[in-house]
Amino acid sequence: GESVGLHLPTLSVQEGDNSIINCAYSNSASDYFIWYKQESGKGPQFIIDIRSNMDKRQGQRVTVLLNKTVKHLSLQIAATQPGDSAVYFCAENIGSGAGSYQLTFGKGTKLSVIP
Amino acid sequence: DVKVTQSSRYLVKRTGEKVFLECVQDMDHENMFWYRQDPGLGLRLIYFSYDVKMKEKGDIPEGYSVSREKKERFSLILESASTNQTSMYLCASSFPGTGGRQRETQYFGPGTRLLVL
Numbered sequence: 001g002e003s004v005g006l007h008l009p010t011l012s013v014q015e016g017d018n019s020i021i022n023c024a025y026s027n028s029a030s031d032y033f034i035w036y037k038q039e040s041g042k043g044p045q046f047i048i049d050i051r052s053n054m055d056k057r058q059g060q061r062v063t064v065l066l067n068k069t070v071k072h073l074s075l076q077i078a079a080t081q082p083g084d085s086a087v088y089f090c091a092e093n094i095g096s097g098a099g100s101y102q103l104t105f106g107k108g109t110k111l112s113v114i115p
Numbered sequence: 116d117v118k119v120t121q122s123s124r125y126l127v128k129r130t131g132e133k134v135f136l137e138c139v140q141d142m143d144h145e146n147m148f149w150y151r152q153d154p155g156l157g158l159r160l161i162y163f164s165y166d167v168k169m170k171e172k173g174d175i176p177e178g179y180s181v182s183r184e185k186k187e188r189f190s191l192i193l194e195s196a197s198t199n200q201t202s203m204y205l206c207a208s209s210f211p212g213t214g215g216r217q218r219e220t221q222y223f224g225p226g227t228r229l230l231v232l
Contacts, residue, residue, distance in 0.1 A: 032219050034219075034220060034221075036223075041226075042225055042226065043119075043205055043207075043223035043224050043225045043226045044158075044205070044223045045223070046220055046222065049220060089157070089158070091221075093219040101146050101163075101165070101209060101210065101219060102148075102160065102163065102173075103219065103221055105157050105158040106157065107155065107156070107157035108157060
């Protein structure tokens with residue numbers, strides 16, 4: 001079946017550098033995407049979201065890019081800090097019909113920031 | 116801010132015991148979800164609820180049941196715990212209504228780490 005996936009399971013980044021975390025999705029009907037951050041021993045926290053009618057959205061130090069042509073989603077973190085060390089998940093939502101409130105989650109990428 | 120709380124952070128139970136995991140949200144959300152999270156498998160949906168007294172099976176409902184008697188509370192029940200139910204259990208809620216984020220955004224509790232011996 002169709003599912004959300006990730007290119008890299010782990011990513012190590014030097015403090016101060018920019019981080020890019022990637023996600024591939026295969027359901028062309030998905031119209032809403034979310035990035036979550038999960039620190040060790042905690043539940044996932046919302047970071048940023050984007051709808052399919054946009055290709056870029058910026059938050060504080062984070063940017064999400066959506067490429068619908070190749071079904072690719074990325075999360076960019078500027079000036080990565082030790083506090084950014086966590087597992088990052090992407091999630092997608094189909095947005096209509098039965099189950100439209102459900103999210104499909106990727107397995108996550110672990111980001112490690114090297115001081 | 117949305118707050119989702121779970122009754123326990125850590126639980127240790129024995130095989131065959133009945134286990135109750137409680138989740139409470141304080142934002143009047145209509146939708147509530149129970150997931151389990153295992154290494155290499157990510158988040159898997161067990162059950163969800165769109166309204167009081169309403170429940171729907173997710174991807175892995177076997178061995179679990181749920182109860183939603185009040186809008187703010189969603190309980191996950193393991194009728195007879197087994198060792199393969201050792202996992203991290205996450206509750207989430209969504210649909211903030213007017214204002215706030217998109218309705219599909221799910222807000223998570225801190226998780227309950229369950230060990231079944």
